[in-house]
Amino acid sequence: MQSRHELRQLIRQRRQQLSTQQQQQAAEQLAERFTALPFLADCQHIALYLSNDAELDTWPLIHALWQLGKQLYLPLLHPVTPGHLIFQHFHANTPMRANRFGIPEPDWSCPDLCPVAQLDLICTPLVAFDASGNRLGMGGGFYDRTLANAPLRSRDGQPRVIGLAHACQQVPAVPVEEWDVPLPAICTPTQIFLP
Numbered sequence: 001m002q003s004r005h006e007l008r009q010l011i012r013q014r015r016q017q018l019s020t021q022q023q024q025q026a027a028e029q030l031a032e033r034f035t036a037l038p039f040l041a042d043c044q045h046i047a048l049y050l051s052n053d054a055e056l057d058t059w060p061l062i063h064a065l066w067q068l069g070k071q072l073y074l075p076l077l078h079p080v081t082p083g084h085l086i087f088q089h090f091h092a093n094t095p096m097r098a099n100r101f102g103i104p105e106p107d108w109s110c111p112d113l114c115p116v117a118q119l120d121l122i123c124t125p126l127v128a129f130d131a132s133g134n135r136l137g138m139g140g141g142f143y144d145r146t147l148a149n150a151p152l153r154s155r156d157g158q159p160r161v162i163g164l165a166h167a168c169q170q171v172p173a174v175p176v177e178e179w180d181v182p183l184p185a186i187c188t189p190t191q192i193f194l195p
């Protein structure tokens, strides 16, 4: 089996090869598929992220969710606890700044945070996933640490965490480490996985 490092490089290259048109179509299809999720009606506070490195563009989804009246949150690299994320309310006028990876994030000088336990749904970025819900990320361990003690499902069994990805990011089997948090749901432009 490939190492996690090799798999990360391979799948990052694969998604970087998608054309602008493929990216646009994928982002729109994802927004449609995601907004049709039956459990979305029960989710008011939703964490998303702004795309980077040829990840699926989340902007069409963000606009669709605002249109539905949802409260959205974006991850901030924790200013005190290294390797962890906190989630800041995100609206059309939220002041933004680039984090150390160059990804725009809300400026935490005006904090308006939502504790992980109070988010109804957390959308995670990922590099590679498999049909069993195993997830390989960018390699910072941010989501694994942040979700380590979080319930992955609501009390009625619906997913509270969902990975978003291009279809081409699916692999037969992600090599798993003990700290990996498995995803109870993954949404691609063409399919919903509920492992």
Ligand SMILES: Nc1nc2c(c(=O)[nH]1)N(C=O)[C@@H](CNc1ccc(C(=O)N[C@@H](CCC(=O)O)C(=O)O)cc1)CN2
Pocket (backbone or CB within 6 Å): 049, 050, 051, 052, 053, 055, 075, 085, 101, 103, 125, 126, 137, 138, 139, 140, 141, 142, 143
């Ligand atoms: N869109 C998005 N936001 C996110 C994540 C993500 O995966 N995607 N993260 C998910 O955890 C966190 C940031 N994690 C990241 C980890 C590594 C790199 C990255 O580009 N690494 C470079 C080297 C960076 C450097 O120079 O230090 C690389 O690997 O080429 C980016 C984001 C929080 N926000």
Ligand SMILES: Nc1ncnc2c1ncn2[C@@H]1O[C@H](COP(=O)(O)OP(=O)(O)OP(=O)(O)O)[C@@H](O)[C@H]1O
Pocket (backbone or CB within 6 Å): 125, 126, 135, 136, 137, 138, 139, 140, 141, 142, 143, 144, 145, 148, 177, 179, 180
């Ligand atoms: N719950 C945890 N507690 C402490 N260290 C952790 C935890 N989860 C992950 N790590 C550390 O983080 C590092 C990166 O982990 P990994 O390669 O799984 O990240 P990733 O899932 O690819 O990244 P991300 O979650 O940021 O997208 C590893 O060295 C691992 O030891």
